[in-house]
Amino acid sequence: MTTSPVSLAAHLAAAEVLVCCGSGGVGKTTSAAALGMHAALLGRRAVVVTIDPAKRLADALGVPGGLDNEPIRIDVPGDGELWALMLDTATTFDGLVRANAADEEQAARILANGFYRNVAGSLSGTQEYMAAERLHALHNDPRFDLVIVDTPPTRNALDFLDAPGTIAKFIDHPLFKLLMMPTRRGMKVLNIAAQPLLRTIGKVVGGDVLADAVAFFQAFGGMETGFRQRADDVMALLHSDVTRFVLVASPRDDTIEEACYFAGRLADSNLSVGAVVMNRCTPTFGEPPARRPRGAAAGALYDNLVELRTMAATERSQAAALLEIRGVPAGTETTWVPTLPGDVHTLAALTTIRGLLFD
Amino acid sequence: MDPLQFLTTARVAVVAGKGGVGKTTVTAVLARAAIRRGLRVLVVELDGKPSLARLLPDVEVQQLSATAALAEYLDSHGLSRVTKRLASRGIIDVVATASPGIDDIVVLGKIKQLERSGLYDLVVVDGPAAGHAITFLLAAKSLLATVRGGPIASQATEVAAMLADPTRCQVVLVTLPEATPVNEAVETAYALEERVGVHLGPIVINAVDAGPLLDVDAAPVDSPLRLAAEFRNARRALHHAECRRLGEELALPQLQLPIVAGSQLSAAGVDALADEWAAS
Numbered sequence: 001m002t003t004s005p006v007s008l009a010a011h012l013a014a015a016e017v018l019v020c021c022g023s024g025g026v027g028k029t030t031s032a033a034a035l036g037m038h039a040a041l042l043g044r045r046a047v048v049v050t051i052d053p054a055k056r057l058a059d060a061l062g063v064p065g066g067l068d069n070e071p072i073r074i075d076v077p078g079d080g081e082l083w084a085l086m087l088d089t090a091t092t093f094d095g096l097v098r099a100n101a102a103d104e105e106q107a108a109r110i111l112a113n114g115f116y117r118n119v120a121g122s123l124s125g126t127q128e129y130m131a132a133e134r135l136h137a138l139h140n141d142p143r144f145d146l147v148i149v150d151t152p153p154t155r156n157a158l159d160f161l162d163a164p165g166t167i168a169k170f171i172d173h174p175l176f177k178l179l180m181m182p183t184r185r186g187m188k189v190l191n192i193a194a195q196p197l198l199r200t201i202g203k204v205v206g207g208d209v210l211a212d213a214v215a216f217f218q219a220f221g222g223m224e225t226g227f228r229q230r231a232d233d234v235m236a237l238l239h240s241d242v243t244r245f246v247l248v249a250s251p252r253d254d255t256i257e258e259a260c261y262f263a264g265r266l267a268d269s270n271l272s273v274g275a276v277v278m279n280r281c282t283p284t285f286g287e288p289p290a291r292r293p294r295g296a297a298a299g300a301l302y303d304n305l306v307e308l309r310t311m312a313a314t315e316r317s318q319a320a321a322l323l324e325i326r327g328v329p330a331g332t333e334t335t336w337v338p339t340l341p342g343d344v345h346t347l348a349a350l351t352t353i354r355g356l357l358f359d
Numbered sequence: 360m361d362p363l364q365f366l367t368t369a370r371v372a373v374v375a376g377k378g379g380v381g382k383t384t385v386t387a388v389l390a391r392a393a394i395r396r397g398l399r400v401l402v403v404e405l406d407g408k409p410s411l412a413r414l415l416p417d418v419e420v421q422q423l424s425a426t427a428a429l430a431e432y433l434d435s436h437g438l439s440r441v442t443k444r445l446a447s448r449g450i451i452d453v454v455a456t457a458s459p460g461i462d463d464i465v466v467l468g469k470i471k472q473l474e475r476s477g478l479y480d481l482v483v484v485d486g487p488a489a490g491h492a493i494t495f496l497l498a499a500k501s502l503l504a505t506v507r508g509g510p511i512a513s514q515a516t517e518v519a520a521m522l523a524d525p526t527r528c529q530v531v532l533v534t535l536p537e538a539t540p541v542n543e544a545v546e547t548a549y550a551l552e553e554r555v556g557v558h559l560g561p562i563v564i565n566a567v568d569a570g571p572l573l574d575v576d577a578a579p580v581d582s583p584l585r586l587a588a589e590f591r592n593a594r595r596a597l598h599h600a601e602c603r604r605l606g607e608e609l610a611l612p613q614l615q616l617p618i619v620a621g622s623q624l625s626a627a628g629v630d631a632l633a634d635e636w637a638a639s
Contacts, residue, residue: 025379025540253624254410255379283590286583297577298584304573305587341593343538 005331008246008275009358012039012146015244017139017237020277021151022248023258027279030344031248031337032150033061033084034353039146041078041354046146047071047138048084049131058086062347071143076347083144092130100226109219115212132234139237244274251281251315253322260326267327276334277357278319282312283338362561362612363636366393366481369529370474371521372560373484375492375551376533377543381565381616384624384632385533386485387414388616391633394418398480401473405466405487414629423469425462432465436510461511463498467518474527486530493547496522496530496555525558532562534605536598545608561612564605568598568618 012018012035020032032048039046050067058067061074067086074082094111101107110116131149138147237243245266249259263273285305292302316336324330337356344353365372366389374386386402390411393400402411402420412420473482487495499519503512521527530551534544544562551557572592578584606613616632 023378025377025535250379252379254381254383258378285587285590288583293577295577297574300573301575301578301584301588304591305584308587308591339594341590342597345538 005333006274007333008035008277008335009038011244011246011274013042014242015274016146016242017135017244018146018148019151019238019243019245020149020248021245021259021262023255026248026250026255026259027337027344028248029150030350030353031246031277031279031357032148034350034357035246036074036082036084036148037076037078037350037354038358039148040076040080040082043079044146045081045144046083046148047141047144048082048148048150049134049138050084050086050150058084061350062345071138087131087134089130092134096130096133096227096230097223100223100230102222106219106222110216113212113216113219115216129231132238133230136230136234136237239269239271245271247273247276247328248279249276249319250279251319253318256319256322257326260323260328263326263328273328273332276323276328276332277337278334279337280339281336282308282315284309284312362614363392363396365529365560366396366398368526369558369560370480370526371470371482371484371528373486373492373496373528373530373557374533375486375496375530375547377540380533380535380540382533383410383414383485384629385531385563385565385616386483387411387624387629388632388636389531390415390418390481390483391629392636393481393483395633395637399478401479401482403470403473403482403484405485411485414624414626416626421473423466425466428465428469429462432468460494460498460502463495464502464511464515464518467495467499467521468514471518471521474521492530493550493555496551496557500555522555522557529558529560531560532611533565534562536564536567536601536605538601541601541605541608544605548609548611559611561614562605562609563614563616564602565616566618567602567615568594569615570595572596 018035020028020035022028029050032050036046036048061067061084063072063074063084067084069085069088069091071083071085074084076082097110098107101110131151135147135149138144247259247263249255259276266273285308288302288305288309292299320334323332323334335357337353340349340352342349344350372389374382374389376382376385390400390402400418402415402418404411404420404422405425409420409422411418470482470484473479486492499515499522502515503519532544532548532551534540548559548562552559568591570591572595573588575585575588575592578588602613602615614636617635619628619632
């Protein structure tokens with residue numbers, strides 16, 4: 001491991017997987033899209049995956065019909081390519097069940113299960129696990145040589161990293177184990193609803209729901225090996241040198257705290273932040289004149305310039321200090337991206353952001 | 360009409376909005392404004408990292424964690440014996456997995472209990488992060504659709520009754536004066552009204568740069584003074600246009616908070632923001 005700072009451009013050139021993380025509302029999706037544009041300029045074949053329910057990437061990329069679970073090619077300059085997709089958790093989960101089921105009958109039984117249908121898309125950790133699963137699949141897809149992931153807001157994004165562990169937890173689940181034990185021993189499955197434990201739980205949460213859940217866990221039997229193997233592969237990919245992590249924040253305490261919390265979690269998993277992108281900084285416009293001009297109008301312009309300069313300087317020093325206090329390694333490169341005068345919802349604006357990040 | 364009127368008419372205010380819009384700031388300022396009206400205020404933080412106690416040093420702040428609330432609920436419903444058989448985290452996982460939304464229901468049940476306690480005139484809830492607000496508030500209805508009978512169903516019924524009654528609960532949406540946040544706020548507002556059936560209080564637009572437009576012609580073209588003024592005017596025009604568009608698309612009273620320079624919000628900063636509302 002080298003200790004000298006690695007630029008955002010160098011990370012982008014070296015990475016096969018680039019994970020953008022940070023809290024919501026900091027322009028993370030926009031950054032991910034701009035990174036993808038730059039990658040295409042460098043001749044890479046990049047795909048941007050968003051799991052942000054806000055579907056903002058489509059706005060910025062000017063995809064009129066919105067993004068889909070399948071990659072859509074975006075028309076951008078450069079020798080490379082830019083593709084984008086919006087993760088559909090339920091469809092991805094269905095695919096994973098079909099791929100890992102012993103036969104069509106098992107797949108059909110799971111896919112038709114009421115608990116699975118209600119829960120597949122919404123169970124906590126499922127979305128993150130499916131994102132990791134998709135990341136892995138796209139990484140192996142010959143159409144692409146770079147996968148850029150726009151993670152959901154921080155707390156969920158942590159699950160995204162933990163997701164392989166989460167699915168293992170789900171397999172190691174007490175209920176799952178309880179139900180699997182008789183089957184593994186080759187015994188006939190007991191009428192589990194009769195077990196006192198399940199009866200008690202059933203009383204509290206309602207029997208129907210539990211019956212479906214039990215049926216789901218039972219139908220799942222035998223698939224855990226495939227799921228676990230996949231989880232291990234994803235974990236190995238996230239931990240390899242081809243995966244780089246970019247923190248995205250804006251110069252406000254709360255968003256930096258959230259981003260840094262994430263940095264801490266990366267460190268806990270022996271991973272590190274490659275670079276920081278600080279969006280929505282107050283722009284500066286050069287030196288003010290030596291003295292405040294006379295006249296109300298010109299004086300107001302002077303005050304405005306000075307105010308913006310003060311805001312920019314305060315933001316920058318506070319943000320840099322906080323990053324350091326919160327354990328982002330000193331020397332991690334921070335790219336300061338000024339706020340644009342208007343909204344970023346066109347390809348042209350995205351091109352401007354790309355320029356601000358790299359030129 | 361006074362947009363802060365709802366502070367005295369509803370007993371629970373759930374502050375909701377996407378991440379990064381300043382939900383916690385708005386929660387603190389609302390609580391401060393309510394205290395200035397002489398109300399007994401409780402602030403509730405959900406599973407977040409505690410920051411409101413620092414912003415409201417003299418106010419009672421309670422942390423509600425879904426896991427803790429669910430454990431307590433199960434304990435009080437005869438599952439303590441079972442809890443001993445499985446790791447306590449495990450049993451909670453089982454229950455939460457088997458019955459999605461049950462953790463939200465017990466948290467809402469707790470809020471309802473605080474509302475009914477008679478100890479507070481207003482409970483301000485710093486709502487769940489990101490897009491979770493709709494799912495969170497919809498939990499009662501979703502659960503009632505799948506579970507019939509049992510203590511959780513009656514809990515859900517009571518929560519649904521609280522959410523449907525504007526004298527008991529209102530949602531304060533928070534957004535920013537930019538295109539995407541405004542679009543999301545409009546979508547969320549409709550979803551909350553139509554799907555959850557909860558009453559919406561005023562919508563708060565945070566970090567508004569509301570100053571007057573500057574006379575750019577007072578400085579030469581391309582000079583720093585002029586470029587800075589052009590930038591500022593563009594931002595102010597955008598904010599003005601987005602506040603106005605929000606007003607056209609959502610017939611809700613609007614409250615604005617001004618943009619605050621620097622990143623650190625303090626208790627004094629919250630006071631200053633509450634002053635803005637007192638003055639308007």
